[in-house]
Amino acid sequence: MSKTAPSAPSQPRMAQGKRLLMDTATRLLARQSLQSTLALRELAREAGLNHNTFYRHFSSLEEMQAAIIEEFVSSLRSGLTEARQQIPPGQSVSHMVIGSVFDFARQNSDPFILAYRVWHGPPSESRDLVQKAMDQLCDDMFRDLQALGILPKLDEARLRRLLAIDIQQVFRLCIAFLESPRSRARLLDAGDELLKTLIAGAAVLQSP
Structure with a gap:
């Protein structure tokens, strides 16, 4: 871990x-x-x-909030790419990467909570910015997992949709972790199981 x-x-x-x-x-x-x-x-x-x-x-509070989110997302994206590239052979990618996100959320709890609340809040320029960032995280995840040979040979559009669902759920798990750090192991297992289930289900659906 x-x-x-x-x-x-x-x-x-x-x-x-x-x-x-x-x-x-x-x-x-x-x-x-x-x-x-x-x-x-x-x-x-x-x-x-x-x-x-x-x-x-x-010029406005909205502009400042956008700057906060941009800074947060930049740190998270580069950090997660680094974490995925440093996974030792034989280690669970989900456990390693989600564990890194948990640690990032703990060390940056205020901007993490802010980004999460904006993402699930009313329409705004900041929410659009967070959604764009989530799309970028999905692109990063697809690129890195494909390079690691982890993703199955499935329709790319379907895989991207599944990864987007996974990212959304991982963020929710991070909030649960911030509320109850002692639940880390259980939450890591839940995140790992989710990704495996999503990919396995997609493979079954695409089978002839």
């Missing part, structure tokens, strides 16, 4: 005020109810900045 979370790629140096705003907003948004909206003055106060500082870096 992997204990190493996906490593984040090196990011360009960010202005301190912008970094404070993004980190503070992520923390506040991850803890608010779905019906709540983030007030600019509240954000500035929590970050210890004048509220006018916000407009030096962002």
Whole structure:
């Protein structure tokens, strides 16, 4: 079982005020109810900045939220690709990769929860951005698993649909893991079983 979370790629140096705003907003948004909206003055106060500082870096709260999600997704995508490429022979791909996602979620719980809530929230530009990111994760997963020779010779469109379902469920398992870390082993088994069941079912359906 992997204990190493996906490593984040090196990011360009960010202005301190912008970094404070993004980190503070992520923390506040991850803890608010779905019906709540983030007030600019509240954000500035929590970050210890004048509220006018916000407009030096962002034109709107929506733009800032998009920047938070883009940064989160970039780290997750590169980390998962790295994790899949480092799987030792004979190891369970599902256990290793899902374990890496669990560790990433634990170390980045606020942006992870925020992205998950936006993904399942009302229509918005940020939700479209998260969905695009999930599609990219699916493309990455298909490419890497195909290179590892793990995917069966099935219709590509069907495989991509199955991987998209798997990614959605893995994110739900991550939320369950954050709520109950002691359930890690059980949740890993559930994720592994899900992917195997999806692929096996697709193979049966495609059989002549």
